[in-house]
Amino acid sequence: MSEPVSEDRSGFDWEARFQDNATPWEREAVHPALAHWRELGVLVADASVYVPGCGRGLEPSALAQQGLIVTASDRAPSAAQFQRKILAETSSATVIEGDSLAWRPDTSFDLLHEQTFLCAIHPHRRKAYEAMAYEVLKPGGRLLALFMQKDERGGPPYGCSLPAMRKLFTDDRWQWPQSDGFVPFPHPNLNGKPELAGILIRR
Numbered sequence: 201m202s203e204p205v206s207e208d209r210s211g212f213d214w215e216a217r218f219q220d221n222a223t224p225w226e227r228e229a230v231h232p233a234l235a236h237w238r239e240l241g242v243l244v245a246d247a248s249v250y251v252p253g254c255g256r257g258l259e260p261s262a263l264a265q266q267g268l269i270v271t272a273s274d275r276a277p278s279a280a281q282f283q284r285k286i287l288a289e290t291s292s293a294t295v296i297e298g299d300s301l302a303w304r305p306d307t308s309f310d311l312l313h314e315q316t317f318l319c320a321i322h323p324h325r326r327k328a329y330e331a332m333a334y335e336v337l338k339p340g341g342r343l344l345a346l347f348m349q350k351d352e353r354g355g356p357p358y359g360c361s362l363p364a365m366r367k368l369f370t371d372d373r374w375q376w377p378q379s380d381g382f383v384p385f386p387h388p389n390l391n392g393k394p395e396l397a398g399i400l401i402r403r
């Protein structure tokens with residue numbers, strides 16, 4: 201499915217990328233940030249976690265295997281089909297095929313795992329991302345962020361510098377970690393671009 205340019209100015213055709221296996225953002229193993237979140241004690245059994253723009257990532261399945269109640273969404277049919285298949289093997293997780301910026305749950309989540317979705321959408325759509333994250337999380341819920349660091353212009357991926365993220369996730373709605381609360385995880389394929397892992401708490 202093509203991204204309508206009016207909604208996503210990048211005009212990027214994610215479905216075509218999946219069908220062509222032209223997916224350099226994909227990791228061969230589960231993102232190491234999951235071990236980091238676990239060490240911090242935030243991945244507890246029976247917590248509900250949402251993974252928007254999940255693609256064919258292995259993280260929804262890894263989270264389900266750790267006992268979390270997983271909901272994953274993506275508008276690319278191939279991605280939703282992939283997740284339905286692997287999640288059905290291990291859990292009763294829910295997979296939504298549709299616009300992750302527009303979808304809202306009946307019951308809000310404890311956690312949102314952000315991984316190369318925010319950097320995938322055009323910066324013009326970022327306010328919709330922030331509204332989505334705020335509305336899908338419970339008060340006190342945690343946004344497990346991986347902010348893609350990239351100096352060059354253009355995208356996707358579009359760089360998510362901390363100053364830009366500070367403007368997007370404002371202090372009145374989000375409690376930020378200390379500046380040393382971010383841990384860099386270089387991406388194994390995207391020229392080692394670091395993703396900064398940090399937890400923002402929804403007020």
Ligand SMILES: C[S@@+](CC[C@H](N)C(=O)[O-])C[C@H]1O[C@@H](n2cnc3c(N)ncnc32)[C@H](O)[C@@H]1O
Binds near residue numbers: 227256300317
């Ligand atoms: C760079 S990929 C990341 C996929 C996955 N999170 C990972 O780390 O492998 C971006 C994903 O966002 C999805 N996507 C882009 N815009 C979307 C939207 N508005 N709603 C739902 N999914 C979207 C694409 O289909 C694609 O799967």
